[in-house]
Amino acid sequence: AIFSCLKGAFGSSAKARLCGHSITASYGEMCYHDNSLVSASLEALIQHLVPTVDYYPDVAPKLVQLLTEWTETFPYDFRDERMMRCLKDMTLQVARGDEYSWRAMQQMTQRLIKRLSALGQYEEAVAALNAVAQERPASLKSKQTSAQRSDILSVCDDPFILAQQLTHIELDRLSFIGPEEFIQSFAMKDPLENHKGFFRKRKTSNLEAYVNWFNRLSFLVATEICMPVKKKHRARIIEFFIDVAQECFNIGNFNSLMAIITGMNMSPVARLKKTWNKVNTDKFEILEHQMDPSSNFSNYRTALRGATQRSETAHSSQEKIVIPFFSLLIKDIYFLNEGCANRLPNGHINFEKLWELAKQVSEFLVWRQVICPFDRDRRILQYLVTTPVFTEDELHLASYESEGPENNMEKDRTSLLTRYIWTP
Numbered sequence: 001a002i003f004s005c006l007k008g009a010f011g012s013s014a015k016a017r018l019c020g021h022s023i024t025a026s027y028g029e030m031c032y033h034d035n036s037l038v039s040a041s042l043e044a045l046i047q048h049l050v051p052t053v054d055y056y057p058d059v060a061p062k063l064v065q066l067l068t069e070w071t072e073t074f075p076y077d078f079r080d081e082r083m084m085r086c087l088k089d090m091t092l093q094v095a096r097g098d099e100y101s102w103r104a105m106q107q108m109t110q111r112l113i114k115r116l117s118a119l120g121q122y123e124e125a126v127a128a129l130n131a132v133a134q135e136r137p138a139s140l141k142s143k144q145t146s147a148q149r150s151d152i153l154s155v156c157d158d159p160f161i162l163a164q165q166l167t168h169i170e171l172d173r174l175s176f177i178g179p180e181e182f183i184q185s186f187a188m189k190d191p192l193e194n195h196k197g198f199f200r201k202r203k204t205s206n207l208e209a210y211v212n213w214f215n216r217l218s219f220l221v222a223t224e225i226c227m228p229v230k231k232k233h234r235a236r237i238i239e240f241f242i243d244v245a246q247e248c249f250n251i252g253n254f255n256s257l258m259a260i261i262t263g264m265n266m267s268p269v270a271r272l273k274k275t276w277n278k279v280n281t282d283k284f285e286i287l288e289h290q291m292d293p294s295s296n297f298s299n300y301r302t303a304l305r306g307a308t309q310r311s312e313t314a315h316s317s318q319e320k321i322v323i324p325f326f327s328l329l330i331k332d333i334y335f336l337n338e339g340c341a342n343r344l345p346n347g348h349i350n351f352e353k354l355w356e357l358a359k360q361v362s363e364f365l366v367w368r369q370v371i372c373p374f375d376r377d378r379r380i381l382q383y384l385v386t387t388p389v390f391t392e393d394e395l396h397l398a399s400y401e402s403e404g405p406e407n408n409m410e411k412d413r414t415s416l417l418t419r420y421i422w423t424p
């Protein structure tokens, strides 16, 4: 995080200095290639920030610039009161310098506090919604009475509208993920992190909330399909979700698309052969092909590049939407982080790796800030985030009730599940 900020605040001055004489020669600890920093020792980096005879930057504005970039890009670093105290101290230091910097620091702090309180409210709202979704009304427990639970088609039967509402949820939740959460979620054993304990207890809860949403959507899709008593009705719901998935693809909402495909491929849904026989699966097969994991998701990566290009030249905010298949994004960043060392054998910090990480996370930051252009439908949104969904066992049981167990393994499983779930 800090080095990404350093780049913003000091990158250009480093280059300017390089033009005159070679940094590598002057410090022996900073390596450049084509004017960009490849690696450096921590000492040299710090040295680089210290004024010299022929280089004495005006410190206060640089400090304000650095802190502004830091607080705007990584506001969650400042949820720690010790960080806030440091910030306050620095504000006082800078205030001694000049009026202009002092005012800039005040504004920056206000923006930061506003952002952090919005974050707190968001987290409370997600917790409250999850609590509602966890309530398990009796109506879910048995198919006979499940007619009481409204189903997705009674709430929304227009695939495009549903895809729009899914996109709202995706963008809402994406917008609260801090870029540092990617790194924190697997950086605990980072050797660079010698300030142990300082950042240790921080959560990556918004990232987790987003991953949970993906799982919820998959289970919701499976629940909606397994619940109806009539085969015709189940087939209609499958067809509806295929259309929703198609609309998600068109919008550039790859995360909802993948969650829907995942729900359709869960074994309680996939085993409903008689139901699937009534469905035209041509469209679904094309979508599955798009998201096919083989060759390292090459089809999906091509589609994602296409959506990214559309986004870069967009004329409307709808064209700007790119919502990546998030689990894969995390996996890519994870392997990038694991695959290269933070420090080179000579002890230098490996800037090439950090640039690459920064590139991936920055791309995400651009996608994250798109404002969803569609009208919100409160009722549909409420349904999507709070309606109870079956657990895995309940899904299996509902599925066996729809189409009886076909082999001994399924029969054994049914009787086991019946004993443990159905009996009050």
Ligand SMILES: *[C@@H]1O[C@H](CO)[C@@H](O)[C@H](O)[C@H]1NC(C)=O
Pocket: 296, 332, 335
């Ligand atoms: C898959 O592709 C991504 C993006 O091109 C790349 O970063 C990653 O290393 C690849 N993974 C494998 C296992 O090839």
